[in-house]
Amino acid sequence: EAPGTEQELTDGFHLVIDALKLNGINTIYNVPGIPITDLGRMAQAAGLRVISFRHEQNAGYAAGIAGYLTKKPGVCLTVSAPGFLNGLTALAHATTNCYPMILVSGSSEREIVDLQQGDYEEMDQLAIAKPLCKAAYRVLHAQDIGVGFARAIRAAVSGRPGGVYLDLPAKLFGQVMNAEAGQKSLVKVIDAAPAQIPSPASVKRALDVLKAAKRPLIILGKGAAYAQADEEIKNFVEKSGVPFLPMSMAKGLLPDTHPQCAGAARSTVLKDSDVVMLIGARLNWLLSHGKGKSWGESPKKFIQVDIEPREMDSNVEIVAPVVGDIGSVVSAFNQALASGWTAPPAEWTKAIASKRDENVAKMAPKLMNNKSPMDYHGALGVLKNVIKDHPEAILVNEGANTLDLARGVIDMYRPRKRLDVGTWGVMGIGMGQAIAAALETGHPVLAVEGDSAFGFSGMEVETICRYDLPICVVIFNNDGIYRGTDVNSVNADPATTVFVKGARYDKMMEAFGGVGVNATSPDELKRAVNEAMASRKPTLINAVIDPAAGSESGRIGNLNPQSVLQKK
Numbered sequence: 372e373a374p375g376t377e378q379e380l381t382d383g384f385h386l387v388i389d390a391l392k393l394n395g396i397n398t399i400y401n402v403p404g405i406p407i408t409d410l411g412r413m414a415q416a417a418g419l420r421v422i423s424f425r426h427e428q429n430a431g432y433a434a435g436i437a438g439y440l441t442k443k444p445g446v447c448l449t450v451s452a453p454g455f456l457n458g459l460t461a462l463a464h465a466t467t468n469c470y471p472m473i474l475v476s477g478s479s480e481r482e483i484v485d486l487q488q489g490d491y492e493e494m495d496q497l498a499i500a501k502p503l504c505k506a507a508y509r510v511l512h513a514q515d516i517g518v519g520f521a522r523a524i525r526a527a528v529s530g531r532p533g534g535v536y537l538d539l540p541a542k543l544f545g546q547v548m549n550a551e552a553g554q555k556s557l558v559k560v561i562d563a564a565p566a567q568i569p570s571p572a573s574v575k576r577a578l579d580v581l582k583a584a585k586r587p588l589i590i591l592g593k594g595a596a597y598a599q600a601d602e603e604i605k606n607f608v609e610k611s612g613v614p615f616l617p618m619s620m621a622k623g624l625l626p627d628t629h630p631q632c633a634g635a636a637r638s639t640v641l642k643d644s645d646v647v648m649l650i651g652a653r654l655n656w657l658l659s660h661g662k663g664k665s666w667g668e669s670p671k672k673f674i675q676v677d678i679e680p681r682e683m684d685s686n687v688e689i690v691a692p693v694v695g696d697i698g699s700v701v702s703a704f705n706q707a708l709a710s711g712w713t714a715p716p717a718e719w720t721k722a723i724a725s726k727r728d729e730n731v732a733k734m735a736p737k738l739m740n741n742k743s744p745m746d747y748h749g750a751l752g753v754l755k756n757v758i759k760d761h762p763e764a765i766l767v768n769e770g771a772n773t774l775d776l777a778r779g780v781i782d783m784y785r786p787r788k789r790l791d792v793g794t795w796g797v798m799g800i801g802m803g804q805a806i807a808a809a810l811e812t813g814h815p816v817l818a819v820e821g822d823s824a825f826g827f828s829g830m831e832v833e834t835i836c837r838y839d840l841p842i843c844v845v846i847f848n849n850d851g852i853y854r855g856t857d858v859n860s861v862n863a864d865p866a867t868t869v870f871v872k873g874a875r876y877d878k879m880m881e882a883f884g885g886v887g888v889n890a891t892s893p894d895e896l897k898r899a900v901n902e903a904m905a906s907r908k909p910t911l912i913n914a915v916i917d918p919a920a921g922s923e924s925g926r927i928g929n930l931n932p933q934s935v936l937q938k939k
């Protein structure tokens with residue numbers, strides 16, 4: 372052993388770790404294996420938090436939501452081919468949802484892959500990732516690791532955020548180079564997501580249109596929540612006096628109980644508004660593409676605030692596009708408002724308020740029913756109060772009926788506290804998002820899960836126990852998908868949408884040392900959730916829901932194609 376030599380050399384492993392640290396990335400969501408096992412070990416030894424999952428898709432969903440919560444790219448680390456493909460779903464999901472994320476995958480040797488000579492886990496990962504993310508890069512030389520990470524970080528967080536793939540062939544990790552040259556090759560990214568100031572003309576145009584409205588509406592999307600411009604947005608909404616409708620993950624940006632919140636009068640405001648200002652929300656399927664029955668007969672003008680210029684006119688004409696980052700745009704709005712503004716006609720705001728009060732009153736008794744087995748409303752009435760008592764808690768939510776009904780019932784009070792299935796309405800985000808939310812924020816997490824949705828990531832209850840995270844999972848167990856009552860009349864197989872009847876998901880948590888509770892009534896549910904919130908112990912509550920309580924596809928049954936030959 373030659374004294375001194377080791378200090379003078381660095382290698383690919385260490386340069387990757389140093390590049391992450393230099394850029395303030397302190398957490399890696401990973402599943403170990405060839406060729407990245409040692410990278411994970413060394414990263415942990417170097418002081419990074421390396422969180423090991425049981426499946427790459429869950430690690431990826433964790434990284435994506437970490438990006439959403441922190442505005443820094445969440446990093447997911449996987450092995451090659453199958454591990455990479457498992458992570459890719461989450462990378463595509465992050466891109467679709469505008470979450471900054473970097474999927475780092477080990478890969479096999481270029482020479483062998485390109486000649487298709489059959490390497491261990493051979494796959495041209497870069498080519499496969501490219502169409503599914505915002506940018507994709509490969510690093511072949513240790514001296515390019517710094518630049519590779521700099522490009523990945525910039526691509527993930529600048530402009531419209533999204534997913535980035537970074538391909539690191541196994542050979543790269545062992546490559547050595549002079550330590551000092553290595554340090555110099557690293558790049559600390561300056562101003563990774565530069566402010567994008569809107570043009571003054573676009574700001575004026577937008578406010579002129581809004582001012583002339585008789586029935587204006589502001590729609591806040593998760594882009595607005597992501598922007599972390601909470602005070603500016605609150606000031607703008609309140610100063611303008613315009614009613615607002617939060618999209619699912621924008622709930623709590625202003626409290627759902629705010630007097631201007633039109634959440635409980637959604638169909639009325641979509642139909643009857645004459646001017647709609649979208650802030651960080653897209654006119655995609657979740658808003659019926661800005662047209663059709665749910666938007667009513669009367670003509671509508673759209674104002675759209677978005678960082679992505681190509682989002683404008685994507686579905687309908689935008690009469691006042693404002694391209695910029697939401698923080699800069701809304702603060703420009705606020706400056707303009709300071710020199711005079713008239714609140715929208717009281718007739719409009721009163722009409723919304725009375726519709727909202729009417730709908731809330733109609734819902735109230737359903738939420739207080741004490742049926743056993745529970746129906747959705749009886750169980751959700753309990754959870755609504757839990758979040759009211761713990762506004763700092765993060766709500767993770769997926770399922771069909773469990774998602775659609777919880778979204779309406781559970782009021783949110785603070786920004787970025789509701790994390791759900793996002794733009795695709797995908798099932799499987801549950802445990803990954805819950806784990807990242809607990810780790811990144813330190814707050815307790817309440818994960819409200821359909822029994823089917825939970826199944827996609829259920830093995831991660833072991834991860835929750837291993838890291839001793841303050842996560843309470845409530846499974847709305849109705850014995851199946853949509854309902855647990857379907858029957859197959861042709862043979863002995865169970866119907867395609869039903870699961871084992873009376874399953875005890877709570878036992879899964881007990882298997883790993885967490886707390887499991889079987890709750891058959893709202894009272895039992897209440898007691899168990901409150902205990903979990905107080906103890907911060909990993910908890911799974913099997914909430915027994917009437918198998919007949921759900922409806923097909925929750926609120927989006929209309930998206931199912933129908934056969935004219937066969938009636939359901």
Ligand code: ADP
Pocket residue numbers: 468469531532591592593594595597598618619620621650651652653654655657676677678679682695696697698793794
């Ligand atoms: P939701 O589903 O809540 O309606 P979407 O995901 O459809 O939200 O829309 C989010 C929008 O926010 C995207 O069009 C994205 O470009 C935009 N966006 C994300 N971050 C910012 C930001 N910092 N400033 C402006 N727009 C942003």
Ligand code: MG
Pocket residue numbers: 821822823847848849850851852853854
């Ligand atoms: Mg179910």
